[in-house]
Amino acid sequence: MPELPEVETTVRGLRPVLxxxxxxxxEARRPDLRFAFPPDLRQRLTGARVTGLGRRAKYGLVDxxxxxxxxxxxxxxxxxxxxxxxxxxxxxxxLETGAGRRLAxxxxxxxxxxxLFPTADLPAYPVFAAxxxxxxGPDFTHGYLAAALEGRSAAIKALLLDQRIxxxxxxxxxxxxxxxxxxxxTRAGGRIARKRLDAxxxxxxxxxxxxxxxxxxxLRDYARPSGExxxxxxxxxxxxxxxxxxxxxxPVRRRVDGGRSTFYCxxxxx
DNA sequence: CCGACAACCTGACGGC
DNA sequence: TGCCGTCAGGTTGTCG
Numbered sequence: 296m297p298e299l300p301e302v303e304t305t306v307r308g309l310r311p312v313l314x315x316x317x318x319x320x321x322e323a324r325r326p327d328l329r330f331a332f333p334p335d336l337r338q339r340l341t342g343a344r345v346t347g348l349g350r351r352a353k354y355g356l357v358d359x360x361x362x363x364x365x366x367x368x369x370x371x372x373x374x375x376x377x378x379x380x381x382x383x384x385x386x387x388x389x390l391e392t393g394a395g396r397r398l399a400x401x402x403x404x405x406x407x408x409x410x411l412f413p414t415a416d417l418p419a420y421p422v423f424a425a426x427x428x429x430x431x432g433p434d435f436t437h438g439y440l441a442a443a444l445e446g447r448s449a450a451i452k453a454l455l456l457d458q459r460i461x462x463x464x465x466x467x468x469x470x471x472x473x474x475x476x477x478x479x480x481t482r483a484g485g486r487i488a489r490k491r492l493d494a495x496x497x498x499x500x501x502x503x504x505x506x507x508x509x510x511x512x513x514l515r516d517y518a519r520p521s522g523e524x525x526x527x528x529x530x531x532x533x534x535x536x537x538x539x540x541x542x543x544x545x546p547v548r549r550r551v552d553g554g555r556s557t558f559y560c561x562x563x564x565x
Numbered sequence: 566c567c568g569a570c571a572a573c574c575t576g577a578c579g580g581c
Numbered sequence: 582t583g584c585c586g587t588c589a590g591g592t593t594g595t596c597g
Contacts (some may be wrong), residue, residue, distance in 0.1 A: 298590055329573070329592075353591075371590055372575075385575085404574045406591060422592095449567055458592090465590055553569060556588085 297369035299353055299430065299463035300503055304510030305375055306350045309398070312377060313345045313357065316392035325387040329370060329408045332388070339363055339411055340390075351423055352462035364414040370406025375399065426462040430499050435461060437496045444492075447484035452557060454484040455499075464499065467534045468506065470558045472499040474533045474541075479564040480550075480557045488565070505530075533558040 297305070321340045326332040333339070343359035350356060357365040367373075376399045382389060386399035388409055400409065412420045427443070428434035443460050444451070454460055455469045464472070473480050475498035478491045487495070509530060532542060537549040541560035550557050 301590075368591080370574095370592085402574095403576065404589090404591095406573070406575095408592095447566085453568080456591095467590060554571085 297353060297371070297373060298465035298468055298506075299350075300468070300506035300510050302350055302353050302355055302369060302463075303507050305369070306348050306355050308377070309355070309357075309375060310348045312396050312398065313390075313392065314348060315345065316394055316396070317342065317344045318359075318390055319393050320389075320391035322389040323387070324382070324389065325385075325405075328387060328402060328405045329368075330410075332409050333411050336409065336411060340365065351417075352426055352429065352458060353465070354422070356417070358414050362414055363411045364417055366408075366410045366412055366420065367400065368408045370402055370404060370408070372404040373400065373402035373407035376401050426458050427460045428462065430461050430463050431503055435496065435499075437493065440496055441492060444484035444487070448486075449484055450481045450552065451478055451484045451487065452480035452552060461499070463503075466555055466557075467531065468499070468502050470534045471502045471531055474558075474560060474564060475502060477563055477565065479561075480552070480559050482565070491565070533560060 318340050319342075321337045323332050323337055326336075339361065340359065340363075343361045343363070345357055346360050347358045348356060349358070353368060355367045355369075357367070359365070376386065378397050379386065379399050379401075382399060383401070385401045385403045387402055387405070388400040390398045392398075400407070410420075417423060428439065440461070444454060447454060452469055452473065455464050455472070456466070470480070472495070476491055476494040478487055478495065533547050536547040536558060538546050541547050541563060543560065543562050545560055545562035547558055548561055550559070
């Protein structure tokens, strides 16, 4: 589930529940995610007031009045459950606010992570320091991307998944954006036809914005007291659609690159 | 620099 | 009903 739009949707869902609230109770139930929670996580968060929420790439940010930001990553299977009726095996971190709301970070595969870092130094958080621009931010321009791709012989799909070039894209949205721009996923980054390259930044933006919009409609389901997700209605043009027709009528194809599925239309994408 | 691959871990699903 | 293989939105490191 979690690429940039899903993290953005999550942060927007958490904001009204957490912002301005004091964390009354903090329980680290299963600290060993991709890397362990900071050992003092509980004491640093308990009693802290949440001053704001944000997002960097696929990471959610929870700022506190103690000068710490909680940085969470949802990995492959992570999500926050709101007011869960019961706490289960995969609820690894549980927060309770002064208003009596409970939030559980649920992540069966434990590829996600939770960390704390001084808010003022966030750009120096090692992962963030190595990251490229936000795809929806002002620095992600056609000029920037063209320069980053110039001379590169690697497949454009791999380059767009490289968080150092642009931070936040994952497998689904790279497939979708390349389809929208008409670029074959195997095309060398430095050899994309002018017209198609011109279309790439707008395509990436459009795909992400549409997905955030769709996430917005899912948000109401997400925030329901039952807490269970009504999963995203898939409106993807190629992802997960092997054998089904592209908008042009040709069948969507699937190939495997580096162990990951790539969906594309051989007729539309060059 | 590049691509392939493995590792981390659990759950869902299809085939038999 | 159950067992087994395959696959899944991410990240990081190694190898040739």
